[in-house]
Amino acid sequence: MDNSTNLRDLFTMRSPGRPVPEEAADHRWSDYLGLELELEGIPDPPRVQWWLLHEDGSLRNGWEYVTEAPLYGEDVELALDSFYDRVDSWDANPRTSTHIHVDFSRETVGTLRSMVVIVYALEAGLYDVIGVDRKWAGYAAPLREMSVNRLRNLLSPDSSALSFVEAVGSGRGNERYYGLNISSLRRHGSLEFRYFPGGPDREELESWMDLVLAIKRMAMEISLDRLEQEATTPQDMVSLFAGFLPGSFMEKLISCVPVEDIFRALWEAMAVAERTPEYRREVPLIFLNPMLIKVAAKRHNLSEEGKLALQRAADTLGVVSLQDWNRILSGAKGTSSTSTNNPFRDEILNFHLGMRSVNDHHRDSSYPPGYGEHEVIDDDEVEDESW
């Protein structure tokens, strides 16, 4: 999947419409933003201009204020004026959160990849600076908890278009519960930052919006190639980042997290993006190499005759399937391949990497009665209408 591919050419996504006019480029809110503010403790929530009001099933007597449409420039100021004038008290508990969407509908695959790598590097600090509890809230997990296959399919230039699109996700279900929700692209054309706790004051909210816009600008300017060339030491990386990120955030970031850790995370993300070129077989073959035979002899406690049997198989066959391996070992251990004396045989053949199936996990993770279903459904409904 080439870095220059436009994201909008890969899937149908909502877009805020016209690009932000050039004259807005110098405005503090120079890009389309969407806000979701979850709040509790407002028994009689007022209607507020610029904002939609939703009951939120994931909260207890909670409400979510969602900007009516993606906003930029002066409209953002007006929406914030309007909200903070009308809503002046709430209960900011750890159940509530704040989500900030930024338009990504006009960006390329390369910009998305840069964004993911930059956020991956900054993430430990983001949680520390913003509020470490969000990391463990369940709905804003770190990118490093994402399945590595999904991450690799997003980042690797060798990913097919299909695997890239699958990695972005559909925007529904658990795949969106990361601090950086990439799957929001499919439904809204935005990236959603879910790192932030609920109930910020205006100054705090604006500082988060500044940060989100700065990270996006950085991703647009700095390709992964440039990152690789310029961020070669922790100090170089800090200089590069400081050119884009708000000074107050950088100060807090560096005081919270060792620069070495951020640097290591940056390179870790880039290393994940690199696939090892090798032929991948649907059914793995086992090459009977000398080390494998040596370990098998020890681990299976083979007699001298058994070792000879295994060596003979290596000399004659060289490569075997898992089924053949088990058959040879049964023979090497002096047991007929059709014998019923080996209680483990069937289990070995049927065992798939020790993994429990995905369906098993879903069964295990049943929602507590009365909450889970609402939580998911209501969240979806809200996101359907606007970001």
Add this chain to the structure above:
Amino acid sequence: MKDSRNLVESLGRGYINDWFQEAHFMHEGKLYYLYRVESNDFFYAVPYGEDGEPNHNNMTRLPTSLLTGFSFFKYPELGYRNLKVGDANLVVLLSSTRTARRGLSFGCLNAGVPSVFQLFPENRALQLGIVNQSHLMKQAFDPTFISFAEGLPRLLNGDIVGFAINSKVAVMLDAEARTDPYYKIMFREERAGRISSDGEVIITNKTLSRSRLSEVFNRG
């Protein structure tokens, strides 16, 4: 506006019991899981015993003041872990399923085993329940990693099939190698290098070799 109350005070007993049931946590160096919040002042937790299993007969009462935030239920980065199975070492890959529940509980902890281990008897430990979810949970919270310097001689000697150096890097026999190097270095589930039978390390992931992540092989 900021919340300084504990989780029971701010979210309610019912919420904690619904969403945090069986969520594991470390307290004073010991692994527990939350059983039930009984009052606004205390909750019951099940501690793990010396045998690595939860000890239900030793249910412990802990103050709710400990539950200062969601981060009380934090856990180390998942990924590769070592499990001692007799004299063998089984490498497992731990991950969590994103669910509506908070914390790491039995239902959302997944374990995979690198395919080469299918060829050896230690793999049966999982199939037969000799290694169970409790043992995996213990390793999730309190990992025992094997350093490169310690693990490599055992690997080259054929005593073990592989070992995890940290949550991201594991070294193991390569059953798909025709010729030497017969061992592979796995970095987050992808082959990132090879090791020959005389112990020479070749990092094939270019990004990894340029970064400081390769330090683990030099430090031992």
